[in-house]
Amino acid sequence: MSSHDDVPAVGLPADSSDAAVVARQLGRLPRAIHAVGHRCPCGNPDVVTTEPRLPNGTPFPTTYYLTCPRVNSAIGTLEASGVMREMQDRLGSDPDLAARYRAAHEAYLADRAAVGAAHGHEVPEIDGISAGGMPDRVKCLHVLAAHALAAGPGVNPLGDEVLEMLGDYWAKGPCASLDDPEPAGRPDLDDRIGR
Template identity: 55%
Template sequence: MTTPPFPAPTAAELAVVSAQLGRPVRGVVGIAARCACGNPTVVSTTPRLPDGTPFPTFYYLTHPAATAAMSTLEATQVMPELAALLETDDDVAVGYLAAHRAYLADRAQFGEVAEIDGISAGGMPTRVKCLHALAGHALAAGPGVNPIGDLALARASWSPEVCRCDTPGAALRDETDPSA
């Protein structure tokens, strides 16, 4: 399980995340989960971006194969199925509320932002709105913390245990070593 505080990300890790996203990273404070090869899979971000924008998504899924897998689940109507569990399975609903609270507590370690007070991500604690956010939280916090994120990961065509990176281990290379 990985929870804050995280070690500061290296320049190499930020470069990998920027390549994964296809844009420069913003407000990254740590690598919250990694691929089997060591590359970032989930980053944690400040609750207020450097430009002042409130940003509730503390755990942000960045790995292209993981994001594609969550998009596929969303496109195949898995979200309504998982949302129905909140109405029919008390254990899932209670676990999801606890996940929401844990998410807020993790983010609060990096500051409070009035505009997003009480707002976590992915629809928690009452809806299933974004599997990307829920899977990111599940990967960062570990199994058993976010039941909906865990279920989404179990259904996904991607696993953090199998590297599907374009450049495996790129974040682990020493950028000052020309042979790396």
Template identity: 55%
Template sequence: MTRPPFDPFTNEDIAVVSAQLGRPARNVVGIAARCICGAPTVVATAPRLADGTPFPTLYYLCHPAATAAISQLEATQVMNEYNQLLSDDEGVRAAYRAAHESFLADRAVLGDVPEVAGISSGGMPERVKCLHALAAHSLAAGPGVNPIGDLALARCTWTPAVCECMDYSAADSVTE
């Protein structure tokens, strides 16, 4: 099995993610996508948290500007449109199922958690439930893997090609 598409993290990365989230980052196992400036945009999270809780969401969108833009997109009820697209388009449906399988394979490398077996995130493979998770998967896996995540990223007001990071120099104040 191949390694999931994420980089090792540094203490500085964890401090930045904690500042981005406004709380200590939990159980980060890697940085799955970065801003063009190098700041974390998506973290990879362990499938079982330190307290024993199963956590199916491997890819977690942490970049504040990306999160805000995806939240604005969700507020437009676009998920209804994407769910209809899944219903109507066999090609999109097949690609979305493949994205689900890709996600599960990435997470399996980190260990077996029976409580979340077969569960990915964002509603995959049957429906669109959380664009944040789907966009995070698209950013981590790259274009062409998650069709709904790709559509959301193309339609939101944020782009990974433009840095919208704040100054994280005080990030050390929000760590575990």
């Protein structure tokens, strides 16, 4: 098991240095950050918890948003390898896995509702819609990994599997710092997931 187990899930408000690092990671200013959802063992935020409604009023179902460009790239490689198809097939043939994945979906919805309530947001446009394809499909490993990091082990079984496949993605040190001359972000990823 990777060391993400040793790092407790957090929901701490992002301070200005966290927001600046996330901007470096994304290559643009972050929007609607509610809190740091998880902090990488390197010290940087690697998941932010996002409000369910963006400042421009757009509903945003991705409560847990993976910001680390290094892990985003590694997950993109996993997606290209066919892992999602294999996971999808297992959902159809393993009732226990399907039940745990459905429970992850329900946990995600409860977390979003709590974040929305904290900001006075009701977002009926996305009621019952979680992210990543939950509860019946495997659509985005980035979202599943972000949920697994933020919620901690045992909540999202497929997200836990993704993190296991990644290993110690933080071992090379921080993916971004305020001293970096260039943003580390992946605009292509941001565009693909509608951020």
